[in-house]
Amino acid sequence: MAKVTDYLDPKDLARLANHQVLAKRVVEGFCSGLHRSPHKGFSVEFKQHRQYVHGDEIRHLDWKVYGKSDRFYIREYEEETNLRCNILLDASGSMAYEGTRTEGRSKLHYASRLAACLSYMILRQTDSVGLITFDVKSRKILPPRGQAAHVRNLIDVLEDTTPGGETDLGAVFHELVPKLKRRGLVIIISDCFGDLDSVMKGLAHFRHAKHDVVIFQIWDPDELDFPFRQWTRFDCLEIDEKQHTVDPVHLREAYLENLENYREKFTQGCHRNRIDLVPMTTDQPYAEALSYYLALRKRGGPPSRK
Amino acid sequence: MTFLNGILVFGAAAFVIPLVIHIINRSRFNIQPWGAMHLLESVLRVNRRRVQLEQIILLIIRCAIPILLALCLAQMVVTQQSTFLNLIVLPLVALGFLVLVALFPSFKKLFWSLCAACLLYALAAETGVIPSSDEDKSSSSKDLPASTVILLDDSFSMRVEGSFEVAREFSSGFLKQMKKGSQASVVRMGGAVAPIFDTPTRETEYLAKKSSELNATSDSIDVFQSIDKANDIVMEGENVKREIILVSDFRKADWEQVSESLTKLKESLQDQTLKPVLTLIDVGRESQGNLSVETIQVEPSLVGVGQEVKVRANVLNRNEDESSVFQDYEVRLLVNDKEVQRKKKSTDKLNPLVSGKLEEVSFNYKFEQAGSSVVTVELIPNGVNLDNALIFDDRKSVEVSALDRLGVLLVNGEPSDEFLEGETDFLKLALTPFKETDPKEPLQTKDFIDATEVELSTFDPSLHLQNQSVVVLANVKSLNDNQVDALGAFVRNGGGLWVCLGDQVDADWYNETLGSEQNGLLPLPLSNEIKGSETDDTKHTLIVASNFDHPALAIFNDKRNGNLADADIMKWHLLDETDTHRARAATVVARLETDAPWLVEKKMGKGVIIQMATSIDEEWTMMPTKNFYLPLVREITNYVIEQVNPKRNLPAGATLIHYLPGTQAESSITVTLPDNSSYEVKTAPFGSQAVVEFSNTRMPGTYVMSGKEMEPVKFVVNASAEESRLERISEEEIREKTDAILGFETYYVDASAKESSSGYEEKDSALGKYLEMDNERSFLGERMWLYLLAAILALVILELILQRIFGRVKA
Structure with missing residues (x-):
């Protein structure tokens, strides 16, 4: 059984302590909370006090508590909606890539930790989080829950996830949209390799279902700068028979150009669908990238691309 | 197409190096599991063929560079334009189109077609499917630097009418005018073929100076050996124009010898594609006739001090006109260049010299002192010397070593106190007849053979072998090891051993010890059988006294010196000839009528061994009683001594x-x-x-x-007597010989006409005539190194550029 600290590094969590994962669009939830709900609730049953953080509306401040304790607390009510967040983790073969500069950590390793971290943050702000792992289709679906102990279930699923199989993001997205009945935040952690048109259609499907979609696109540095010099046989991680023996020096420029095109088109597609695309490289500490992104998101700025 | 430095062509095999590197690179690839295959595959889909083509192009260029470099270093010479076009130019052009295919893919069909067309044309033309022009690649001779070997005839015959001066003038003049980059070698042909410098030189001015110092002082020439040598030298030359210039007087005698070198020359010329041309410069002069001393001979061949010797000389009138008779001449005898006797026509009745007929003139002379002397016979023609074109051959010399003593040790195996009963008594008498007959009389003819007799029992090698030249083992039973070892060393160091057999002989010891492989002192082993009978006449035999080829018995070809078949041979040891290995090393000098060997010779080290199947006394043969006995033993002794002394004539x-x-x-x-120059030579052990x-x-x-x-x-x-023959060979005969035998392209420059004192112009000289001829000829083949070098440079630069361009692959 995996330890929680294997996935959640206290240092990273400390760094992200002041951040919240907020939905930018109106999402549906069972409870009223941080996020704007399309349902107008009458129940004003008090649920709990929560410490004020920067950005909270001042009108929710409990001035009585302030008067007693001289501290800012927010009153939270049951009917305030909470966020239902689904993390979609790509566990296809291509995520098994271990680069030459990442000390044996695969892209899936990186993605799992990112997923765990996000889940923890979401649960911490009393929203509910679910996890779906997939390759050509969904493998394991862990429905969103709001209990703090849910993180344990999530980590167990992450632990059991091994990379393998092909990717068909478009098909997986189409399959999942009907399963996510309520509008919410969909976080896709994937390298997004595959037919770009099919992927964009899948993403558009999510948007059509009024989900707020964020894509964390995981890259290995090798995939971005193609550093190979000697004759190399590239064995496909997804299909065993697929092998190409080439002189990488001759192909490097073309590859990089091809990569640039792909990323350009993908970024444009995401932009068109108002999806946040957060590219991350496995040699970069995810907490750093995540905190940068979350801060930016809170300010309502555009998604960054590093 | 041929190569001046053929061996370097093999350097072209270096083309495998880039090929091997390429194959190793391909086979030693890294394995990389890869996720972003869709990005790679789309690149590969577009570029795979293109990358393959580019790699093939780079590989071809890298392989072509060492091949062209090898051809360049091997100094490729192209004899036919079409070959160069088909094998070098068109493939390179095809490569160029291939590069264009890679660089301009939009026109790739066009460039592919052109590339294929070039290759197909080259292939078809080279295999003869398409007739290609047979235009020879040749260059005008006068514009070319040359690799030339001048064969200079410096034999005595070139002294006739200043032929050699003309040859020398031609040679130095030719060398001085040679083009820059030319190489030359001057080879003296007379006597033994000897180049002035061991290798061809570019310092032609210096060579000209050296060749102008030469003189005609050598023996006759071997034309084919000289041409062979010149061919060897000229084939090392670095120029396309390769020429052998033979400057000679073209005497018939020189061209009649068919030596082994001709066969060798033919063999070496067989595989030679770029044959040198042979230019003959005839500087010979016609002559009326020539008188010469043909031979000189001293008899006997071993000369003792005080012994009267006969010096015989043959003189000859070599006038081509058969009716020519030379009347007035004198002949003198010189010993160590001092005149000792002179014969005149008036007093000594010398016969007139009829053309082509040898006349013998003889002198008697006694050497008063021991040592080496030179005996010379000189012919002095009186009056007009027109009939004597060459003076050098009017005298001939011979070296005579007069001996005052010649030690012969007789080891007596069967001594006796009675006169002539001992085994060596007859032999000693025959070797020293004058001493034995009357020892008290002062000797008129000195008996220079000093025969010492020693009994077998008292034979002490360390004492008795001192100062001996020949040892005779007469009917010796056996010797001890010490004696055998001493005899072995004696023979190997140049002593003569004469083994005579007899009834005392222990055949087993002879075969096992004396004739053992280690000692080798017995030419043929003895079979244990003694043939014949002392009493039964029917079992007697005779020596086969037919014509003797062997010099030891040649004297008996003249029956006046005795007939070896006169003496009965009663008993003899049968010598075993069945061991072919030993029989090969031995020469049977004479046989008995039973076909058994009688006299056998074997050479060992510097010495010689003679084995006689019979005894040397009268016990087994009647030889001592016959008149040939004395000359026989003396001739055998003399022969042995002559064999062991190095020749001095x-x-x-x-x-x-x-x-x-x-x-x-x-x-x-x-x-x-002879020209009084001297050399220091170190003696070697x-x-x-x-x-x-x-x-x-x-x-x-x-x-x-x-x-x-x-x-x-x-x-x-x-000098060879042939040098005195001054008949000339005609141009047609020379051409016939050189063309038919050698297949050389031959040019003939006739400079034999005497230059008239008036109206002499430079163009009439041998060199002038040669240059006039040279202006009109051209040489097959052109050196291609410059073009190849340019191609190599272009390929190197192209490779660098393409490597950069090909790195940029389209997405």
Whole structure:
């Protein structure tokens, strides 16, 4: 059984302590909370006090508590909606890539930790989080829950996830949209390799279902700068028979150009669908990238691309 | 297409290096599991063929560079334009189109077609499917630097009417006018073929100076050996224009010899594609006739001090006109260049010299002192010398070593107190007849053979072998090991051993010890059978006295000296010839009528062994009672001694050899040549002795070896009598010989006409005529190194550029 600290590094969590994962669009939830709900609730049953953080509306401040304790607390009510967040983790073969500069950590390793971290943050702000792992289709679906102990279930699923199989993001997205009945935040952690048109259609499907979609696109540095010099046989991680023996020096420029095109088109597609695309490289500490992104998101700025 | 430096063509095999590197690179690839295959695959889909093509192009260029470099270094010479076009130019052009295919893919069909067309055309033309032009690649001779070998005839015959001066003038003039980049070598042909410098030189001015110092002082030439040598030298030349210039007087005698070198020359010319041209410069002069001393002979061959010897000389009138008779002449005898006798027509009734008929003139002479002397016979024609074109051959010399003592040790195996009953008594009498007949009388003819008799029981090698030249073992039963070892060393160091058999002989000991492989002192083993009978006449036999080829018995070809078949042979040891290995090493000199060997010879080390199947006394044969006995034993003894003494009358080019006591090893000996120049030669140890060798004997005449602790030794090097034959060979005959035998392209320049004193112009000289001829000819083949070098540079630059361009692959 995996330890929680294997996935959640206290240092990273400390760094992200002041951040919240907020939905930018109106999402549906069972409870009223941080996020704007399309349902107008009458129940004003008090649920709990929560410490004020920067950005909270001042009108929710409990001035009585302030008067007693001289501290800012927010009153939270049951009917305030909470966020239902689904993390979609790509566990296809291509995520098994271990680069030459990442000390044996695969892209899936990186993605799992990112997923765990996000889940923890979401649960911490009393929203509910679910996890779906997939390759050509969904493998394991862990429905969103709001209990703090849910993180344990999530980590167990992450632990059991091994990379393998092909990717068909478009098909997986189409399959999942009907399963996510309520509008919410969909976080896709994937390298997004595959037919770009099919992927964009899948993403558009999510948007059509009024989900707020964020894509964390995981890259290995090798995939971005193609550093190979000697004759190399590239064995496909997804299909065993697929092998190409080439002189990488001759192909490097073309590859990089091809990569640039792909990323350009993908970024444009995401932009068109108002999806946040957060590219991350496995040699970069995810907490750093995540905190940068979350801060930016809170300010309502555009998604960054590093 | 051929190569001036053919061996370097194999360097083209270096093309495998880039190929191997490429294959190794391909086979030693890294394995990389890869996720972003969709990005790679789309690149590969577009570029795979293109990358493959580019890699093939780079590989072809990298392989072509070492091939072209090897061709360049091997100095490729193209004889036919079409070959160069098909094998070099068109493939390179095809490569160019292939590069264009890679660079401009939009026109790739066009460039592919052009590339294929070039290759197909080259292939078809080279295999003869398409007739290609057979235009030869040739260059005008006068514009080309040349690799030339001048064969200069410096034999005596070139002295006729200043032929050699013309040859020398031509040679130095030719060398001075040679083009920059030319190489030349001057080879003297007379006597032994000798180049002035070992290798061809570009310093033609210096070579011209050297060749102008030469003189015609050598023996006759071997034309084909000289051409062979010149061919060897000229084939090392670095120029396309390769020429052998033979400057000679073209005497018939020189061209009639068909030597082994002709066969060798034919063989070496067989595979030679770029044959040199042969230019013959005839500088010979017609002559009326020539008188010469043809031969000189001293009899007997071993000369003792005080012994009267006969010097016979043959003189000849070599006038081509058969009716020519030369009347008035004198002949004189010189010993060590001092006149000792002279014969005149008036007093000595010398016969007139009829053309083509040998006339013998003989002198009697006694040597008063022991040592090496040179005996010369000189013919002095009186009156007009028009009939005597060559003066050098009017005298001929021979070296004579007069001996005051010649030690012969007779080991008596069956001594007896009674006169003539001992085994060696007859032999000693025959070897020293004058001493034995009347020892008290003062000798008129000195008996220079000093025969010492020793009984077998008292034979002590350390004592008795001192100062002996020949040892005779007469009916010796056996010897002890010490004696055998001493005899072995004696023979190997140049002693003569004469083994006579008899009834005392222990055949087993002879076969096992004396004739053992280690000692080898018995030419043929003895079979244990003694043939014949002393009493039964029917079992007697005779020596087969037919014509003797062997010099030891040649004297008996003249029956006046006795007939070997006169003496009955009663008993004899049967010599075993069945061991072919041993029989090959031995020569049977004479046989008995039963076909059994009688006299056998074997050479060992520097010495010689004679084996006689019978006894030397009268016990087994009647020989001692016959008149041939004395000449027989003396001739055998003389023969043995002659064999063990190095020859001192030699043909030109032979090596002078002289043995000295071992104490003189590593000492310095001076050799004085006929022209009075001298060389210092070091003696080398040779067994227990020291040996001096001197090979530079191209010049006929007297050579003297002298040193600190030695008497001067004289050697006579004789010019061939053929040099006196001055008949000339015609141009047609020369052409016939050179064309038919050698297949050379031959040019003939006739400079034999005497230059008239008036109206002489430079163009009439031999060189002028040669240059006039040279202006009109052209040479097959063109050196291609410059074009190849340019192609290599272009390929290197192209490779660098393409490597950069091909890195940029389209997405």
